Amino acid sequence: MLLPMKRMVLLMVLVIGSSRLGAQEAGTEPKNLEVVKNELRVYHNGPYVRQMAAVAAQGVAWLEERAARARPGEKLAAIFDLDDTVWSCWAFDQAVDMGFDEGLMERYMLLANSPVNAPVREVVRTARRLRIAVIFLTGRNTRFRAATEKNLRAVDCGEYTALLMQPADYHGTTGAFKLRERERLSREGWAIVLNMGDQNSDLAGGYAERAFKLPNPFYLIP
Numbered sequence: 001m002l003l004p005m006k007r008m009v010l011l012m013v014l015v016i017g018s019s020r021l022g023a024q025e026a027g028t029e030p031k032n033l034e035v036v037k038n039e040l041r042v043y044h045n046g047p048y049v050r051q052m053a054a055v056a057a058q059g060v061a062w063l064e065e066r067a068a069r070a071r072p073g074e075k076l077a078a079i080f081d082l083d084d085t086v087w088s089c090w091a092f093d094q095a096v097d098m099g100f101d102e103g104l105m106e107r108y109m110l111l112a113n114s115p116v117n118a119p120v121r122e123v124v125r126t127a128r129r130l131r132i133a134v135i136f137l138t139g140r141n142t143r144f145r146a147a148t149e150k151n152l153r154a155v156d157c158g159e160y161t162a163l164l165m166q167p168a169d170y171h172g173t174t175g176a177f178k179l180r181e182r183e184r185l186s187r188e189g190w191a192i193v194l195n196m197g198d199q200n201s202d203l204a205g206g207y208a209e210r211a212f213k214l215p216n217p218f219y220l221i222p
């Protein structure tokens, strides 16, 4: 998560920089940063939760539909991102005032107390009930495996087939890592019926029958 986060900050600077040029050319001033942060807080405390629940409900319905027509011997798997998918990192976002701090992020992950996104946990539980393998695929570095496993147990998601984390020596994007892992799982005979995440980079490149994008306008991970 950390290296991609660094790149995220760089990307945000570039995006904001190019947007500002556009706005200046148009003779308008961009929205004030504090106004935007307030809008994001209002969104998080209202529509965000409802929209997340709606996407999760679609995921539950899809798993039930797909499991009902599984072929004999078919190995079905559902893939879930962790941060702002299975659980919320909103407390961290607020602690850094919607910014980013690598040291604080490390300490936050070690706390292992991210609260569950209950509608998404319902999708995880549905997969387990239907005997669809639950695979967690995260951009978190393997250095945080123990804390991540602890957090999974704390939110009652401690039973799963695999927890795939970015190797300590990996330097590509999180999106490329996740795509590589889904491609590998497919090659190994898994039918990935669902892939759920809060970033487009969780889903880009395919290798899933259905992709479910949860809302997250709070940050960007390439």
Ligand SMILES: [Mg+2]
Residues within 6 Å of the ligand: 081, 082, 083, 084, 085, 197, 198, 199
């Ligand atoms: Mg995420």
